[in-house]
Amino acid sequence: MTPQELKASILQLAIQGxxxxxxxxxxxxEELYKQIQAEKQKLIKAGKxxxxxxxxxxxxxxxPFDIPESWKWVRVAQIVTLNPKNDIDNNIDTSFVPMSCVSDGFRNTHTFEVKKWGAIKKGFTHFANGDIGIAKITPCFQNRKSVVFRDLINGYGAGTTELSIVRVINNTVLREYLLWFFKTEYFIANGVKSFTGTAGQQRIHKDYLATSLLPLPHLAEQKRIVAKLEEILPLCEKLKQC
Known part of the structure; x- marks a missing residue:
């Protein structure tokens, strides 16, 4: 088993509890789900x-598979907001992220270029610090080009339209837990099955991300899962040296 295959197997164990x-x-x-719905309603009423x-x-x-009784199956769009828009001043410096700046595989890193917001606010995908970007076009989707955006200039950015953006609602879900879910073979394989478009320009179906089934544990367990993954996934690379 290669390091990549081992990492995929570990992620599958993680999302199965x-x-x-x-x-x-x-x-x-279930308790966390109800909390998220209450937070969403507050934001909807406030017009945010x-x-x-x-x-x-x-x-x-x-x-698709069994999960612990304390977990809950949800659709992704039930617990986050998708593809939000930034409303900031045109003259503010922000981060511009083309697809080439998003790392692939099981990494969580990105780089960026600095540009004025007015130059990139139209015709590109918006995001902010803490948002998750997920490639939606082949082969970037299969190559796991996905990341939690961090350290953006002034907290905001825009980038390739081939990214879908996930925004957590008031820290109710751990971003890294969602990111690892988006890197699982389960999520990738089902996304490939949903592909539409012509050869070389295929993308996940427009509703795939929103309707994907996600196993939701309580926040405390999400934190323990992520801590364990961050502990053991780097060890998989040592297989190359064996």
Whole structure:
């Protein structure tokens, strides 16, 4: 097994609840889901986010694998906002991120160019510090070009239109947990099945990200999962030296 294959296997264990122990005292995915919905409603009433279109109910036939009883299956768009827009001054310096600046594989890094907001606000994808960017075009999608944006100039940026953007609602979900989910073989393989477009220009279906099923543990367990992944994934590279 190659280091990449081992990393993929570890991520699959993580999203099935098999990487760390469950602790009942930490709460449940259902409780976290209700908290997120309450936060969303506050933001909708305040006019800070828009009410999303209704999502289909999750059926038993859709469930791809077993998860712990304390977890909850959700659709991605139920717990985050997608593709938000920035509203900032045109003369502010911001970060510009073409696809070439987003690392692939199981990394979480990016670089950027510095540009005035007025020069990049139209015709590009908007994001801010803490947002997650996910490539939606082949082969970047299969190559796991996805990242949590950090240290953007003045906290804002724009980039290639071939990125989908996920924004967490008031820190209710751990960004790194979502990022690792987006790098799983489960998410990638199903995204490839949804591809539309002509050869060489294929992209995930426009509704794939929003409707994807995500296993949601409580926030405390998300933190323990991410800590464990950050501990053991780097060790996989040592296989190359064996």
């Amino acid at each position: 098999k990487l760390v122990e469950q602790r009942p005292e930490e709460g449940t995915g 986010i828009k009410k999303g279109k209704p999502l289909p109910e999750i059926t038993e036939n859709e469930i």
